[in-house]
Amino acid sequence: MALIVQKYGGTSMGSPERIKNVARRVAKFHAQGHRLVVVVSAMSGETNRLVALAQALSRAPDPREMDMVVSTGEQVSIGLLALALQDIGVPAKSYTGGQVKILTDSAFSKARILGIDEAAIRRDLSEGKVVVVAGFQGVDADGNITTLGRGGSDTTGVALAAALKADECQIYTDVDGVYTTDPRIVPEARKLDTITFEEMLEMASLGSKVLQIRSVEFAGKYKVKLRVLSSFEEEGEGTLITVEENRNMEQPVISGIAFNRDEAKITVLGVPDQPGIAYQIVGPVAEANIDVDMIIQNVGRDGTADFSFTVSRGDLDKTVNVLDRVKAVIGAKAIEADKNLCKVSVVGVGMHSHPGVAAKMFRTLSEEGINIRMISTSEIKISVAIEEKYLELAVRVLHKAFDLDRHI
């Protein structure tokens, strides 16, 4: 008999009929004797509706009042799910973030959880009740309602699982697990039974948006056993995200192929090759709140260097503006921008003990005539920037080359 935290997203809670389905699933676990804490998001579309109302009234909405408005979406969901559970005979009680209480800092719209008082939840669980908690929200030390930012319901689930030392945190989504790559691009993509937190972080940050990155970091830090499952399928074990690299020997070295279309490359040409130059370029960009991803520096023969890095496309114009301002200071000859890039990565904790992954990746791409524009590596991934038109081709051939295709 386990203590399980389940989280259901907005799509799973999208209508009374779907909420009844969630209730039936929760009831099944409850009937098996498990103790259950259920975290829910707002009904799909509701948060957008509330944001639109606020924006109709304010050109620059105050984050405190915005949180007051949007936090109602999850509050409606918890009440409705508790009612649906009670209606099928399952004792249930709902809690807002403030009632739990989930204490956060006062960074409205992007608050961080500081602590959770789990006393009331434990009391209800010991009385056999299912406890339904509003995701995405908390309360600061002054009693103001805060929100954790979009997708924050995953974080609420993981944080509650950590505080309660739950046996498992189950995240129900509209996919049935984490795949070796996007099945829309590679129909042979395989669902993974397990993936490590590190791999999941690389997969998530590279565009496989199954889980919110912050919740995965949180789960890794607090050793919460995290499982991704589909709320629309009755059976299936989903994908377990584990701390340990507990694969058998037959497991492939590479777990998956991730990709991201949203890449743009900036090159600062002819900067003096001297200490501190990287900081002089990246510093002002970071100060403008722009995330820099891949970075490369090439030293030319004339004593100057070319400095390249990627940003998300939405930040490209802003980045060019920043660099135009510092161009003279850093003594650069020119600044070039390229929007037609994408990033493809092979990810796997096995690669650090298997040399030759990079070589295999580069050869596979070269055999298809795909030119690699930038390379970056970490312990568990190798990323390349290539022309965007080659994205699908690159993902397909790499998926096959690393033996990830489903064997039917």
Add this chain to the structure above:
Amino acid sequence: MALIVQKYGGTSMGSPERIKNVARRVAKFHAQGHRLVVVVSAMSGETNRLVALAQALSRAPDPREMDMVVSTGEQVSIGLLALALQDIGVPAKSYTGGQVKILTDSAFSKARILGIDEAAIRRDLSEGKVVVVAGFQGVDADGNITTLGRGGSDTTGVALAAALKADECQIYTDVDGVYTTDPRIVPEARKLDTITFEEMLEMASLGSKVLQIRSVEFAGKYKVKLRVLSSFEEEGEGTLITVEENRNMEQPVISGIAFNRDEAKITVLGVPDQPGIAYQIVGPVAEANIDVDMIIQNVGRDGTADFSFTVSRGDLDKTVNVLDRVKAVIGAKAIEADKNLCKVSVVGVGMHSHPGVAAKMFRTLSEEGINIRMISTSEIKISVAIEEKYLELAVRVLHKAFDLDRHI
């Protein structure tokens, strides 16, 4: 520079454009140097939408969870009004009932206010902020969200005005004040500049649904100066509801003609005329949570009595069922029901010092051939039950007879 509590109902808050109008009105008072606490209802239609969602999920919704769901309507309103105020340069801060905190008992869906902590509000007011408070809701001693029942936002406004010792509590509605009778029936109906709490109670309970009765009782008890105004008109003083009977000598004896279509009459025929019989009839009816209104007992010549009373039409079948069960016990010969009744009342604090009001009322009705079926009186009103088809005629002739018509 006064401390004013203003309350805006759901119609006034019905759309972003209307919320902007409320913000502009509040801003005007703020600019005049007044300190303002603004109580708001849910946007019109929102509470019904939430109730429908809950009812789609539960055949008998738990009141605690129902309150969790429906209280979000007012929470959205306070955030939106605070944003609208800030957008036009007025510093504003919103509070849920729980944040204030408005402490209630735990009678979910019909909670009573036990106390109000006004410290936070006073602090914000002293900083020049407009304080926006969610109507209709509070929090019990265990931190559960409660609601005061439909129309409870008026009560929130009056309770806050009492706690803050406000100079005035202004209730903004879709009418511009209290009228001598319904202008849809008598076009010559006049808006009253003042009315006493007692008269207002009689007018409200008799069908002039401008203010929630409970809020009027509350205002009378705590001597809160209450004013009803239109939120759709820029000018106008509305109607002031006062404690004292501070009329000038010229004021008519009667303040208004109230009426209620929702009446049904039950007659229990041939009950033994003995002590306790009234209780034996009315007791079981009250136990079934049915409100009994006018009561008459006639003693016949054969030592039996006929006992009649009115209930609201929706309760008629239930009442007949109750009495059918006790018929044998009380020894009644028969039970008769009549649905085609209505009640018309003349109301005025002046009548207790002016004999002849009843006589004038009965004569006026008799001159039109209207048969009086039941009569009940109090210190400040005389009510008659008549056939419903005569309602408009009765109201019109009484309005004229008591000199209430507007003199243009």
